[in-house]
Amino acid sequence: MFVFENARLAHQGPAVFERLSLRIDDGEQVALLGPSGAGKSTLLAALRRQQPGLCAWCPQQGALVPMLSVFHNIYMGSLARHSRWTNLRNLIHPSRAQRHAVGLVAEQLGLTDKLFTSIDQLSGGQAQRTALGRAIYCQRPVLLADEPVSNVDEHQALALTRQVLDQHPTAVIAMHDRALALQCCQRLIGIREGRIVLDARAAELTLGDLDALYQ
Numbered sequence: 001m002f003v004f005e006n007a008r009l010a011h012q013g014p015a016v017f018e019r020l021s022l023r024i025d026d027g028e029q030v031a032l033l034g035p036s037g038a039g040k041s042t043l044l045a046a047l048r049r050q051q052p053g054l055c056a057w058c059p060q061q062g063a064l065v066p067m068l069s070v071f072h073n074i075y076m077g078s079l080a081r082h083s084r085w086t087n088l089r090n091l092i093h094p095s096r097a098q099r100h101a102v103g104l105v106a107e108q109l110g111l112t113d114k115l116f117t118s119i120d121q122l123s124g125g126q127a128q129r130t131a132l133g134r135a136i137y138c139q140r141p142v143l144l145a146d147e148p149v150s151n152v153d154e155h156q157a158l159a160l161t162r163q164v165l166d167q168h169p170t171a172v173i174a175m176h177d178r179a180l181a182l183q184c185c186q187r188l189i190g191i192r193e194g195r196i197v198l199d200a201r202a203a204e205l206t207l208g209d210l211d212a213l214y215q
């Protein structure tokens with residue numbers, strides 16, 4: 001699914017990863033952990049470049065359109081599946097079928113009563129759920145998500161993460177919550193200063209093992 005061999009990943013300046021070797025197979029659900037600035041988002045962006053057509057993308061901060069409603073922002077996940085004309089029509093006057101389909105995604109995420117509320121009137125957690133809804137509505141098999149539940153409480157974070165993982169057999173999720181990573185993902189990759197310093201099955205790890213990543 002994803003393969004890097006001695007890859008150099010950089011933004012404008014110096015490399016974030018000098019020589020990255022990593023393989024992620026179809027069917028793996030992986031958590032990326034590590035301190036702020038370690039390189040998790042950089043790696044997610046590189047994964048997305050490898051398989052753009054297969055990946056549903058849930059970026060940090062959601063990248064939602066604040067003036068538009070939950071409906072519109074979730075619908076945007078499907079833009080690539082429809083013609084320009086169909087998209088325009090659905091954004092101006094949603095068809096009954098699209099209201100129903102987007103409504104089902106919103107319902108899963110507990111957003112039914114906010115369906116036609118604009119994003120700028122939502123809480124941070126409701127906005128994050130909308131961003132997850134948009135990723136779900138992409139209907140692609142691979143989920144790449146950057147801290148998708150950082151603004152919701154721990155019970156909701158667990159339920160939401162399990163929900164999206166149920167719908168994406170292959171997933172790579174950057175997160176800071178180590179307990180959540182252990183509970184939801186089978187494989188954990190720890191990154192520090194642009195290097196993979198831990199790569200193990202969740203079943204073989206404890207919270208204490210993960211603490212070392214942040215010391």
Ligand SMILES: Nc1ncnc2c1ncn2[C@@H]1O[C@H](COP(=O)(O)OP(=O)(O)OP(=O)(O)O)[C@@H](O)[C@H]1O
Nearest residue numbers: 011012013016034035036037038039040041042043
């Ligand atoms: N657009 C950019 N242009 C230049 N440098 C960047 C850019 N984005 C990130 N970086 C740099 O790349 C390095 C890795 O950043 P990255 O965002 O991948 O870390 P992260 O592990 O996702 O951090 P966080 O947990 O804070 O989101 C950092 O030194 C950061 O300053």
